[in-house]
Amino acid sequence: MKLSHLAETLIGSEIVKLGGEIREKIRQGERIYNFTVGDFDPAIFPIPKELEDDIVEAYRNHFTNYPAAEGNLDLREAIHSFMKDEGGLDYGISEILVASGGRPLIYAMYRAICDKGDKIIYAVPSWNNNHYTHFVEGEHIVIEATAENNFMPSADDMRPFIQEATFISLCSPQNPTGTTFKKETLEAICDLVIEENTRRGEGQKKLYVLYDQMYWQLTYGAIEHYNPVTLRPAMRDYTIFIDAISKCFAATGVRVGWAMGPATVIAKMRMILTHVGAWAPMAEQKAVAKFFGKREAIKNFNANFKKELEIRLRGIYDGFTQLKNEGLSVDAIAPEAALYLTIKIDLVGKKTAEGKTLADQAEVTSYLLGNGGLAIVPFYAFGAAKTSTWYRLSVGTCKKEEIGEMIGKLREALLKLS
Numbered sequence: 001m002k003l004s005h006l007a008e009t010l011i012g013s014e015i016v017k018l019g020g021e022i023r024e025k026i027r028q029g030e031r032i033y034n035f036t037v038g039d040f041d042p043a044i045f046p047i048p049k050e051l052e053d054d055i056v057e058a059y060r061n062h063f064t065n066y067p068a069a070e071g072n073l074d075l076r077e078a079i080h081s082f083m084k085d086e087g088g089l090d091y092g093i094s095e096i097l098v099a100s101g102g103r104p105l106i107y108a109m110y111r112a113i114c115d116k117g118d119k120i121i122y123a124v125p126s127w128n129n130n131h132y133t134h135f136v137e138g139e140h141i142v143i144e145a146t147a148e149n150n151f152m153p154s155a156d157d158m159r160p161f162i163q164e165a166t167f168i169s170l171c172s173p174q175n176p177t178g179t180t181f182k183k184e185t186l187e188a189i190c191d192l193v194i195e196e197n198t199r200r201g202e203g204q205k206k207l208y209v210l211y212d213q214m215y216w217q218l219t220y221g222a223i224e225h226y227n228p229v230t231l232r233p234a235m236r237d238y239t240i241f242i243d244a245i246s247k248c249f250a251a252t253g254v255r256v257g258w259a260m261g262p263a264t265v266i267a268k269m270r271m272i273l274t275h276v277g278a279w280a281p282m283a284e285q286k287a288v289a290k291f292f293g294k295r296e297a298i299k300n301f302n303a304n305f306k307k308e309l310e311i312r313l314r315g316i317y318d319g320f321t322q323l324k325n326e327g328l329s330v331d332a333i334a335p336e337a338a339l340y341l342t343i344k345i346d347l348v349g350k351k352t353a354e355g356k357t358l359a360d361q362a363e364v365t366s367y368l369l370g371n372g373g374l375a376i377v378p379f380y381a382f383g384a385a386k387t388s389t390w391y392r393l394s395v396g397t398c399k400k401e402e403i404g405e406m407i408g409k410l411r412e413a414l415l416k417l418s
Contacts, residue, residue: 011131014381018365022375033406034375034397038175038339041397045250045308048301050294054287055254063283069274071098071258075285078292079258085295087216088230089241091260097270098285100255102214102244104278108269109240109259110136110167113208118166123153125382125390127175141165144385150179150333151342151390155188162196166205171212172226173219173337176382176392178313180219180336183226190232197238208265209239215338217248217302220310223336237262240269245288247338250305250396256280256288312395312403313341319407328414339396343376346389350417358417361386372413374406 002008018036026032046052070076076096084090099105106128114120116137122129123143133140141161145151152174158165170189172181197206209228216225228235244257257280259269273279291298313335320332320343331344347364351357352371358364361378368374379388 006135009134011134015377018375018377018381021366021369025369030373032369032373032375033402033409035393035395036375036377037397038392038394039252039396040250040339042250044399045305045396047249047251047254048291048297050297050301051245051249051251051254051287051291054290055284058283058286061286063286065282067098067279067282067285069279070270071096071280072282072285072289075256075280075289076258078289079260082292083243083260086298087227089227089260092263094263095260095266097259097266097273098280099257099259099273100278100280101246101252101257102212102242103257104273104276105242105257105259105269106132106210106212107135108272108276108278109208109210109242109265110138111272112265112268113205114138114167119161119164120167120169121158121161121165122169123151123157125151125176125379125384125388125392126169126171127382129169130383132169138167142383147333147344147390149185150336151177152179152181152185153189154185155192158189158192162192162207163199165207167208167210168193169210169212170228171214173213173215175212175215175338176340176377176379177333177342178335178338178340178392179333179342180223181226183224183231186226186228187231190228190235193228193238194232194234206238209235210242211239212242214242214244214247216243218306218309218339219337220306220313220335225337240265248305249301254284254288256284309339309395310335312398312400313339315400315403316341316343316393316395316398316407319403323407323411323414326411328411330410330414339394341393341395342390343393344390347414347417348387348389353416361389364389365391368410368413371416372406372410374410374413 076093110132114136118138119141120133120138121141123145143153143157228239240261245251317332323330329346333342376391376393379390380386
């Protein structure tokens, strides 16, 4: 049966495919260390108790009807206050749009700004930009970020394409890498965008920046989170922020997200989402509005949440460092933010105990799963080259007591290769 061009050309998710293999192995009773999902096990990382109570109370108070299309006023007021006080960003009520998490907001921004054939700049590895660009039939301008820059793009990477581009998608802290923009790097990108928009004449479409800062509260050690508008106030006219409670409060299934940006763009995004109907549920909106007023509870939750994530990230990083020091073909980037660790496992060309040569990175990934019980997501699932030896490791479902065991199993699997 012939369907639409979009439907016929959509690319399947490598992560979903890998998830199917993992579920089958678990079903067969195999011991799997599953570090693939960018989500949290609620038994390990529950949402804040205060937020949970507020959600239950909202349902008991029968907040089950339609919310406002742009998000309930009390929630947008709470977001305004929270982001101004905690995030240093002062956006008015008409500059805030609420939806069911970050995804529909990202989709609405692509739709509001991009026409067919518009050039869209994004770096890889990154989350889903290739698919969103495909949705709007944009032209992919793909920057292959490198380990030398901790997989974050630079202004020099973008400069050759900037005059013809309509849209730049940025994310910091970055999914899948768990790395962040350094201040100077983001300032240089902002200066490039401001210069280009100054050059463009009246009536010409401006160059807009999507800034996904979903993980901004989850930075570790001396790492600081930076954003375009604080660094360069002139970026306010061209930047749309995407944010949510999903990651920073372990509330991926609660589905409350928001965008902040120029009122004219936000209004068009609202119109798009009105037709799609991707509203955050009424009760959850009421609950988050109350929760954002409980700053001491938020502070206490964040302190413990970050500590527990960092323990896991640093524990695994230390394990990989030890394996590297033993001469095994692995590496890792020190954790900076989010719930992700960037690791390298370079085994292409090595032979298994059965004499099979690992011909490509897909076979390496399969070998790690089958022989070490290690389930991780290759960077090629996030748009990087198929030959990339780097992976995302997510600790949202990780039990601390399993880290040493996992590193030991991985060591055994690596030592079996020749």
